[in-house]
């Protein structure tokens with residue numbers, strides 16, 4: 001991306017055309033803008049008094065056709081198809097000689113007052129922006145715990161992370177009556193909006209399962225379906241080292257991905273710290289772009305890279321075949337990570 005288009009994108013984010021969340025948040029837009037500006041090697045825009053920076057018009061003489069799309073969120077799956085969302089989660093296709101492996105982090109089933117702040121600290125220490133998918137009912141009501149949970153929710157947003165809807169009660173949507181499906185989606189969206197002042201426009205169904213009817217309802221709501229590609233069963237493990245080992249192996253095998261962890265588990269926080277440290281030590285070096293290395297990005301950058309270099313496969317099955325053939329060729333004596341082979345994800349629609 002050129003410096004000019006990066007700046008323009010940064011300014012459009014600062015102007016509030018941020019659709020990852022319903023209404024834009026000035027601090028979040030500014031964080032994104034700052035990150036983009038920093039990436040382009042320019043000075044960060046100062047942010048006086050917690051307000052968004054002033055939006056400057058393009059310099060005279062700039063050809064408007066050179067400016068990027070005013071909507072920064074990449075709409076790659078308007079049909080809300082889970083089949084497509086699983087493939088998108090696998091990330092960009094790696095051209096020959098491209099050693100850069102993108103990794104982005106997502107957290108489900110929170111917010112949880114005891115554990116979520118620990119995740120925020122780990123992410124801040126490593127300067128990583130993630131996406132959190134919340135269960136609405138944790139945010140509802142006037143009980144002390146709900147009030148505290150809403151406070152944590154606002155901290156997540158203030159730290160510049162994205163927020164998505166993960167249903168009201170973590171129900172499997174494919175077996176619910178239709179009225180209940182809508183309640184699970186809309187009541188949760190409202191609870192999140194009431195907590196943070198924005199309607200979440202990202203959605204992740206529990207267990208990654210949706211049927212065609214629910215896909216259409218989500219399509220009507222204009223939400224972005226976000227799934228994942230790397231997970232290590234952290235809801236069932238108390239062993240941070242084992243979770244870390246599994247995630248690292250899968251990232252090596254798949255060449256990056258959208259990592260799913262749960263910010264309701266101590267072992268998951270331990271695994272996150274270990275993985276982010278490992279990724280720091282195996283960072284992609286732009287000076288040697290063909291050497292394999294990792295770059296941790298936010299979800300927007302991850303999907304933009306996918307849009308720029310889409311997978312040349314119709315579905316994950318084809319991708320998996322190609323990937324495992326490449327792995328066998330490169331590592332004739334090393335088995336593929338078992339967690340990958342054991343993972344089955346329904347493509348219900």
Ligand SMILES: [Zn+2]
Pocket residue numbers: 108109166170206207
């Ligand atoms: Zn979940």
